[in-house]
Amino acid sequence: MEARAVCEILKYVIIHWKKEAAELSxxxxxxxxxxxxxxxxxxxxxxxxxxxxxxxxxxxSACGDxxxxxxxxxxxxxxxxxxxxxxxxxxxxxxxQDLAGLASFQIKIEVDEKPPTLMADCLVIKQFLHRTSIVHxxxxxxxxxxxxxxxFKETFGVEKEPVVKLLNGIGLLTSQHHYMRxxxxxxQQVCSRIHPVLGHPVLLSIPDEEANMGLLGQxxxxxxxxxxxCHKLHPDQTSRISAAFVFLYGPSGLPLIFPNQEHxxxxxxDNSYLFDWKKYHLRAAPNSNISLEDDLVLPDVxxxxxxxxxxxxxxxxxxxxxxxxxVDFQGGFPAQLTEAWGxxxxxxxxLNSILLENQSLVQGAVQTAVDQALEQHxxxxxxxxxxxxxxxxxxxSILSVVAGSTRSSFRALCLQTLQAVDTQEFRRRLHEAFxxxxxQRSMCDPKKQLPEPSSSAEExxxxxxxxxxxxxxxxxxxxxxxxxxxxxxxxxxxKAQAASWLPLLSLGEAPQRSIGTGPTCSQAxxxxxxxxxxxxxxxxxxxxxxxxxxxxxxxxRPVP
Amino acid sequence: MAFALMGPxxxxxxxxxxxxxxxxxxxxxxxxxxxxxxxxxxEVLVSIENIIQDIVTSLARNEAPFLTLDNxxxxxxxxxxxxxxxxxxxxxxxxxxxSDSAQSAQRFALILKILSMIYKLVQSNTYATKxxxxxxxxxxxxxxxxxxxxxxxxxCMLKVPRRYLHxxxxxxxxxxxxxxxxxxxxxxxxxxxxxxxxxxxxxxGIRNLATDAKFLLIVEKDATFQRLLDDNxxxxxxxxxxxxxxxxxxxxxxxxxxKLWDTFHLPIFTLVDADPxxxxxxxxxxxxxxxxxxxxxxxxxxxxxxxGLLPSDIERLNIPKDTLIPLTKRDQxxxxxxxxxxxxxxxxxxxxxMEIMAELKMKAEIQAxxxxxxxxxxxxxxxxxxxxxxxI
Numbered sequence: 001m002e003a004r005a006v007c008e009i010l011k012y013v014i015i016h017w018k019k020e021a022a023e024l025s026x027x028x029x030x031x032x033x034x035x036x037x038x039x040x041x042x043x044x045x046x047x048x049x050x051x052x053x054x055x056x057x058x059x060x061s062a063c064g065d066x067x068x069x070x071x072x073x074x075x076x077x078x079x080x081x082x083x084x085x086x087x088x089x090x091x092x093x094x095x096x097q098d099l100a101g102l103a104s105f106q107i108k109i110e111v112d113e114k115p116p117t118l119m120a121d122c123l124v125i126k127q128f129l130h131r132t133s134i135v136h137x138x139x140x141x142x143x144x145x146x147x148x149x150x151x152f153k154e155t156f157g158v159e160k161e162p163v164v165k166l167l168n169g170i171g172l173l174t175s176q177h178h179y180m181r182x183x184x185x186x187x188q189q190v191c192s193r194i195h196p197v198l199g200h201p202v203l204l205s206i207p208d209e210e211a212n213m214g215l216l217g218q219x220x221x222x223x224x225x226x227x228x229x230c231h232k233l234h235p236d237q238t239s240r241i242s243a244a245f246v247f248l249y250g251p252s253g254l255p256l257i258f259p260n261q262e263h264x265x266x267x268x269x270d271n272s273y274l275f276d277w278k279k280y281h282l283r284a285a286p287n288s289n290i291s292l293e294d295d296l297v298l299p300d301v302x303x304x305x306x307x308x309x310x311x312x313x314x315x316x317x318x319x320x321x322x323x324x325x326x327v328d329f330q331g332g333f334p335a336q337l338t339e340a341w342g343x344x345x346x347x348x349x350x351l352n353s354i355l356l357e358n359q360s361l362v363q364g365a366v367q368t369a370v371d372q373a374l375e376q377h378x379x380x381x382x383x384x385x386x387x388x389x390x391x392x393x394x395x396x397s398i399l400s401v402v403a404g405s406t407r408s409s410f411r412a413l414c415l416q417t418l419q420a421v422d423t424q425e426f427r428r429r430l431h432e433a434f435x436x437x438x439x440q441r442s443m444c445d446p447k448k449q450l451p452e453p454s455s456s457a458e459e460x461x462x463x464x465x466x467x468x469x470x471x472x473x474x475x476x477x478x479x480x481x482x483x484x485x486x487x488x489x490x491x492x493x494x495k496a497q498a499a500s501w502l503p504l505l506s507l508g509e510a511p512q513r514s515i516g517t518g519p520t521c522s523q524a525x526x527x528x529x530x531x532x533x534x535x536x537x538x539x540x541x542x543x544x545x546x547x548x549x550x551x552x553x554x555x556x557r558p559v560p
Numbered sequence: 561m562a563f564a565l566m567g568p569x570x571x572x573x574x575x576x577x578x579x580x581x582x583x584x585x586x587x588x589x590x591x592x593x594x595x596x597x598x599x600x601x602x603e604v605l606v607s608i609e610n611i612i613q614d615i616v617t618s619l620a621r622n623e624a625p626f627l628t629l630d631n632x633x634x635x636x637x638x639x640x641x642x643x644x645x646x647x648x649x650x651x652x653x654x655x656x657x658x659s660d661s662a663q664s665a666q667r668f669a670l671i672l673k674i675l676s677m678i679y680k681l682v683q684s685n686t687y688a689t690k691x692x693x694x695x696x697x698x699x700x701x702x703x704x705x706x707x708x709x710x711x712x713x714x715x716c717m718l719k720v721p722r723r724y725l726h727x728x729x730x731x732x733x734x735x736x737x738x739x740x741x742x743x744x745x746x747x748x749x750x751x752x753x754x755x756x757x758x759x760x761x762x763x764x765g766i767r768n769l770a771t772d773a774k775f776l777l778i779v780e781k782d783a784t785f786q787r788l789l790d791d792n793x794x795x796x797x798x799x800x801x802x803x804x805x806x807x808x809x810x811x812x813x814x815x816x817x818x819k820l821w822d823t824f825h826l827p828i829f830t831l832v833d834a835d836p837x838x839x840x841x842x843x844x845x846x847x848x849x850x851x852x853x854x855x856x857x858x859x860x861x862x863x864x865x866x867x868g869l870l871p872s873d874i875e876r877l878n879i880p881k882d883t884l885i886p887l888t889k890r891d892q893x894x895x896x897x898x899x900x901x902x903x904x905x906x907x908x909x910x911x912x913x914m915e916i917m918a919e920l921k922m923k924a925e926i927q928a929x930x931x932x933x934x935x936x937x938x939x940x941x942x943x944x945x946x947x948x949x950x951x952i
Contacts, residue, residue, distance in 0.1 A: 383662030393669035393700065394659065397676040401612045404680065410609050417613075417620045433619035434659065441624065441660045 003121035004258065005084065005109060006036060006054055007128045008341075009075055011254050013058050014132065014139075015340050018252040021169060029163075029171050030253075031138045034058040036125055038118070038145035041110070052113055052147075057106035074341075075107070084111035115148050122147060127259040130156050130297050134178060135253040135324075137163040137171045162193055166224055170253045170326060172196055178297045179228045179245065179322055191230035194322060199223040199369030203330070204358045206350075218330035219347075219354065223366045225373035226322045231380065239380065240307060241282060242318040245299035246274065250344050251328045257300045257348065264348060267355045268301040274323065274366050280374060281307055319377065323366065327351070387438055395430045399423060567798030568943070573774045575949040579827050580774075583863050587825065599720040601682050607718045608679045615672075624660035627671055629713050631655055633850050640902035645847030645860035648716075667710070670701065674710050681726035689728045689761065716854040722811065723764045733759035733813030734785060737794040737801035738773045739820075741766045751801070756789060759803070763815040769823050772799040775946065776820055777867070779804040780832040780841050784926050784937075791938035797946065801826070808841055811852070814859045817845060821861045829867035829951055831942070834874060835923035836887075836894040839914065842866060847903045865951035866910060868941065869926050871917040877941075883928040887921050909952035 017030050035057040040050055072088050087108045113121070129141040133156035144153030163171045174193045201222040231239055246268065248256040257264070267273050271284040287302040305321070327347065355362060402414045403423050418433065420426035599607075611627070618625035630652050631637050637652035659668045674693060681688055694707045701707050715722045722729070734756035742748050744765025751757045760766060777800065779785040785804035794800060801820070805813040820826055830845060832838030846864040848856045874884065887895070895918055898904065904911050917923065929936045944950065 386662050387660070387665045390659070390665040390669035394672050397669070397672035398612055398615060400676040401608060401679050402616075404683065405605075405609060406683075407606075407609065410613065414613060414616045417616050430616075430619065433622070436622055437619070437624035437660050440622065 002084065002111065003124035003128075006056065006121075006125050007258060009056055009107065009109075010034065010036070010128065010132070011252075011344065012075060012341050013056075014136070014254060015252045015344070017139075018169065019340065026168050027165070028169055029138045029165065030136050030169060032059060033140045033142070034129075035142040035144075036129065037142075038122065038147060040146060040148075050113065050115060050118070052111055052118055054109040054111075054145075055106055056109070059105075072107070084109050118147055124259045126154065127298055128255060129154075130178075131247070131255040131259070132253070133157045134173050134247075134297055135166075135170050135249055135326075137161065137173050164196060166196070166198055166324075166326065167201070167222060168328065170249070172224065172324065174226075176228045176230070180296065180320055193230060194226040194228045195230055195373075196224040196226040196322075196324065197369050197372040199225070199365045202358070202361045202365045204327075204354055204361065207353055207357050209353065220328050220330055221358075221362055221365065222326045222328070223369040224324040224326070225366070225369040227373055227377055228320045228322050229317075231317065231319070231377070239317040239319050239377065241280075241305045241321055241374075241377065243287065244275075244284065244303040244305055244321040244323065246301035246303075246323045246325065247297070248300045249324065249326050250347055251340070252344075253326070254344060255300075256327065256344075256351065259298065265301075265352050265355065267352055267359075271303065273355075273359060274363060275370055276363070276367060277305070279367075280378065283307075321370065321373070323370065325366075391431060391434045391438075394434065395427060398430060399427050402426065567796065567800075568947075572797075572943075572947050576774050576827055576946060579865075579949065580825065583827060584825050586863075599718075599724045601685070601724075604682050604718065604720060604724055605679060607720075608675050611675065611717075624658060625668075626659060627657040627668060627717070628654045629657060630716050630854065632712065632716055632854060635850065638850060638853050638902075640847070642903075642906050643862060645856050645862050645903065646850065646853045647848070647856035648854045670706065671710055671714065673697075673700070674707070675714060678714065678725045678727065682724075685726075687726045687728050687762070689730050691730050693727065712851060712854075719854075721855055721858055723762075728761045729811045731759040731761050731812040732810050733803060733805045733816070734782070735759055735801065735803045735816065736785075736789060737771075738799035739769070739771045739801050741770065742768045752794070756785070759810075759812050759816050761812055763812055763819055766819070769819070771801060771820075771824060771826075773801045773824070773826055774799055775827045775829060776801045776803065776817070777942075778802075778817065778828060778830045778842075778845055778864070780807065780830070780838050781926070782806040784831065788938055791935055793938045793942070796938065797943060805841075805845075809844060811859070814845065818859055818861055821863065828861055828864045829946075830864060831867055831926065832869070833923070833925045834869040834871045834917065835885075835925070836891045836898060836917075838869075839898055839910075840894065843898065843901070843903065866913070867945050867951045869924060869929070870952070871913045871920065871924075874920070874922070874924050874928075877929070877932065879924060879928050880931050883931045884920075884922040884924050887917070887923055891923060892918075907952075913952070 013034065014030070017032060021028055021030055035055070037055045037057075039053050039055070041053050072086070076086060087110070088106075126143055129143050133139065133141045137157060140155060140157040142153065142155050144151075146152070157173075162174045164174055165171050174196065176192055176194050179194065199222060201220040204219040204221055206217075206219060227241070248265075250256040269286060271277065271286065275284075277284045283306050284303040287304045289302075329343070402411055405411050415421070415423075415426050418426060418429040420429050615625040630648065631654060632648070634653060637648055638646050639649050640646055657664045657668045657671065659665055677688075677693060677696070690708055690711055691704065693711070694701050694704050711722065711725070711727055715725060718725070735758075736751050736756040739751040740749060743760050744762050744767075749757055749760070779788065779802055782804055785802060785806075788794070788802055794802060803813065803817065809817075817828065821828060828845075830842040832842050842864070846860065846862055848860040852859060873879070895914060899911065899914055899918075904914070926937065929941055933939075
């Protein structure tokens with residue numbers, strides 16, 4: 001199974017959904033469910049390479065318009081160089097309707113691959129799903145199966161996860177755990193969300209050369225910037241920006257760059273292309289040390305950041321600047337689905353030239369968004385500088401009076417109070433005492449919960465009741481619940497019972513994971529991590545039920 | 561002391577003399593002056609040491625130290641007494657200047673810095689001006705007004721007049737007329753010269769004040785003051801004293817006016833433009849300012865009278881309309897603000913004049929009188945007003 005093929009099919013599906021959804025409303029977020037499942041078809045005789053079957057199934061309200069024959073034809077045409085086998089359960093079957101009114105399809109890909117290659121492909125697919133789920137928050141992406149005897153399943157996209165609407169049916173998940181590990185942050189409470197600032201879209205001019213290659217139309221680029229984590233709860237805590245991550249999304253909210261793909265966009269090798277780091281007294285250097293095995297959403301471009309003004313205190317919190325660049329076509333979707341899919345690839349091929357051509361525009365738009373996102377950080381830095389600058393003045397003034405006094409009782413009392421033997425030690429203790437009071441203030445006095453900070457560019461997703469609940473640990477109402485992720489530990493040995501199951505919504509609910517009982521992201525790396533047997537059984541039971549139901553066909557739907 | 565007698569006949573000053581008598585009578589009948597705040601050097605030093613000690617104690621307890629300042633510029637902390645003017649109420653609201661807040665940490669440090677400088681000045685019995693303080697570290701202080709505000713805050717916090725902090729303000733005022741004195745350093749000053757004398761920077765140190773003046777005329781603007789000098793006003797209406805603060809008066813000019821009143825009980829009059837700004841300047845001399853209300857007893861002269869230019873003079877003297885200036889929006893706001901101040905209620909004639917101005921919607925500078933004749937001010941207007949009691 002080639003990861004590329006799977007991802008291209010997924011792209012095709014999402015483009016189709018977006019196209020159909022755009023006919024109703026361009027601004028509505030996509031809704032649906034998508035599954036990728038990988039099974040070894042001959043588990044007992046592990047031939048090398050082994051034979052794997054990847055099942056892609058999807059269900060969405062717009063699915064009903066998808067004509068299977070045409071869809072399959074389209075998929076086959078875009079995977080013309082693909083060596084594996086592509087199958088569809090029934091070429092004449094119409095889109096099945098489940099009880100929730102959602103239509104569902106499935107498609108299978110069969111390949112022969114060596115296990116290490118398959119493992120690598122799985123990581124790529126997982127990252128692609130994760131990246132896509134960030135901007136399609138109402139689509140649930142399930143990824144599971146069995147590889148080398150290890151059962152795994154992950155779901156990206158959790159109900160009630162805080163979301164902001166960006167533009168044109170694209171949203172953004174704002175729980176910070178997608179971008180940063182909790183352990184990175186220190187012991188104190190932090191806000192669990194990021195607060196993206198949406199910049200103004202800019203119209204990119206397409207150079208003639210690119211236009212002649214078929215890239216027609218009007219391109220827009222819209223930036224969104226945020227700092228992670230949010231430090232509103234501790235505005236006095238020193239923090240420094242240690243990294244910048246750039247995420248590139250193309251039309252339909254699809255990742256522009258394939259995970260693990262060699263970077264085609266050389267513009268970003270120039271540290272100053274996107275942003276004037278000097279404005280904030282920062283230096284940037286490219287960081288290519290990004291591992292696919294990380295559970296976080298991996299950026300397309302990453303920079304190390306450091307301040308060239310002064311060294312930061314050891315206990316400074318680190319923050320990451322997140323930059324989302326959304327590239328889209330102004331005019332909407334081409335008539336043909338395959339054409340729309342083809343434009344995605346064409347865009348990536350020529351994006352470097354386009355970005356170079358429009359550098360000042362892009363930089364201006366990005367700068368504005370980043371300026372707003374960094375505004376509070378900048379104010380915090382300035383506030384810290386003021387506090388630190390005041391200490392030596394206060395210390396020397398106090399020392400001047402104490403040392404200059406002719407009243408020995410006064411001098412003695414002052415020194416004794418700070419347990420200093422002489423004025424030199426007294427100075428040192430004064431300094432330490434002032435620093436201690438500042439440190440205490442920043443650590444022990446978290447701000448009370450604040451309402452969601454309003455941004456002219458942010459729109460709260462309607463119906464996001466979770467955002468109205470003020471929970472501890474979030475300066476913005478609605479702490480993000482943990483994602484429904486759980487990974488089966490190595491050696492459990494249980495295999496997937498239904499090789500052809502479709503864990504889709506039939507009764508309205510996917511198997512629920514209890515929040516917080518599963519392993520944390522930092523614990524569940526790849527395929528490792530324990531899981532409760534009860535949840536696993538429930539999951540498999542649901543899968544089994546669904547499988548039977550789908551095999552029965554539309555005429556024999558069980559009544560709930 | 562004998563001064564050159566070039567002035568009008570004695571009968572000219574009859575009304576003035578009567579006015580002086582009534583002022584002195586009111587003084588005797590009145591509540592009497594409140595005790596002045598005095599502070600010895602050692603008291604100032606101990607006050608500063610107490611502040612430092614409190615800060616050190618807070619730090620030892622791991623508590624962020626802070627300073628408590630009275631809200632000097634809050635009308636809610638001000639009361640008005642006819643005999644004193646604007647002064648701070650005994651238990652006024654305060655504000656905390658915290659050392660651990662980004663908004664106030666800098667101010668906290670600067671207050672300590674200036675306290676330490678005052679400590680050294682008092683200890684060494686030397687003096688410095690506010691300007692000197694600022695120039696010790698202009699980068700640290702930023703601008704002069706920061707220093708000025710902090711010094712006033714410290715004066716209010718320690719409850720001692722500024723002069724006891726050994727900080728002098730740079731004088732900008734001028735004085736001329738029948739007056740002589742000896743400055744602290746022994747310099748003899750005679751203000752009867754043809755050119756004016758700068759108001760000294762150490763009013764407290766002046767001794768051997770001597771004058772025969774029948775009145776003291778406070779002139780708002782330097783231009784008017786120079787005009788009077790050029791017209792030889794001090795000799796024509798001798799014996800008299802004229803003084804100007806060149807606009808909003810500095811502390812030393814106010815202290816000198818106060819000292820002249822306290823020493824000689826002279827009738828004191830103001831000559832200001834007939835506009836809200838001039839009226840406000842006059843009120844500063846008479847009743848004090850919001851910012852310096854904590855030192856009202858040392859600065860205010862409630863017996864000051866408004867001589868001119870009165871808004872009612874505009875019509876009475878038939879001042880040409882084209883010399884008048886429309887009141888701006890800012891003027892209107894200032895006029896409304898003055899009319900609401902507590903002291904206006906006990907000055908019905910002043911209130912009436914301000915209402916005339918508000919109705920006219922016009923203002924007039926003293927210079928408008930030159931359109932009648934170039935020396936109208938010194939030859940006709942002022943002599944008539946002074947001779948016939950044309951003050952309110």
